Amino acid sequence: MIIALDHVAIAVPDLQEAIRRFAEDLGLELAGTEDVEAAQTSTAFLPVTGTRIELIHPLRGQGPVATWLEKRGGGGLHHLCFRTDDLDADVVRLKERGYRFVTEAPTPGAHGTRVIFIHPKSAGGVLIELAEHPADGHP
C-alpha cells in the first residue's frame, strides 16, 4: 500500500546550478548529496513537507538519466516515487491489473530501499517509482 510521496525527481544537466536554484533561490534545505551507483546518478536531496525534491544528475556522464537528458535536450521533471509498505504485494496487484514494469523484479535503491519503476506507457506517460524502505517493509 502506498503510504507517502517519497520524492519528486528532476533530471538536471548541471547539479551545482540546480542546487543553487532550489536551495539558494527558492529557499529549500539541502539535506545532502549521494552518488547512487544502482541508478548511475549523483543525487541531491531537498526535503519539503513530508516529501523530497531529488535532483538527479548522470554519474560519470553515463546511464539512463544521461540518455534522458540527451533525448529531451535538457533538464526537466523526470519521475515520481511513491513509498509503499509492501512492495512485493503492490507489484503483484499492479501486474494483475495490467501494469508493466521497467525491470522484472525490484532492485536496490538509495538508503537501503528496494525499488521498481512502472513503465510510463502503463501510467499515462508518467514514470512512477515504487520504493520500500527497510523500516516499512514486511519481509
Place this chain on the structure above:
Amino acid sequence: MIIALDHVAIAVPDLQEAIRRFAEDLGLELAGTEDVEAAQTSTAFLPVTGTRIELIHPLRGQGPVATWLEKRGGGGLHHLCFRTDDLDADVVRLKERGYRFVTEAPTPGAHGTRVIFIHPKSAGGVLIELAEHPADGHP
C-alpha cells in the same frame, strides 16, 4: 518564503482513467474534483503526506494544458507548485535574481489562491508554480 510542496500536477488526456489509476490502482484518496476556469482545467485532487497529486485535464478541450498534451503527444508530469507565505516578496526576489515569469503579475488560482508560474527556461526546464493561500499571505 516557500513553506510546502503544494502539489505535483500531471496532465492527463482522460481524467476518469487517470483517477482510476491513482485512486483505485495506486490507492491514493480522491479528495475531490474542480473546474478551474482561470487555468482552463478540470482538476482532480489526491492528497498524499503533506502534498497533493493534481490531475489536470483541459476544460472544454481548450487552453494551455490542451496545447501541452497535443505538443507532447500524450500525458505526463506537467508542473510543480510550491506554496509560499509571501508571493509578492518571492516574485521580487526571484526577478532580482534573473528569473522570468509566464505572466507579469500573479493571477487567481483554485481555492482562493494567488499564483504565478516561473518560466521553465528560467528553471532548468521545469515549470514551477508559486501559490499563496489566503490564510498564508501577509496582505
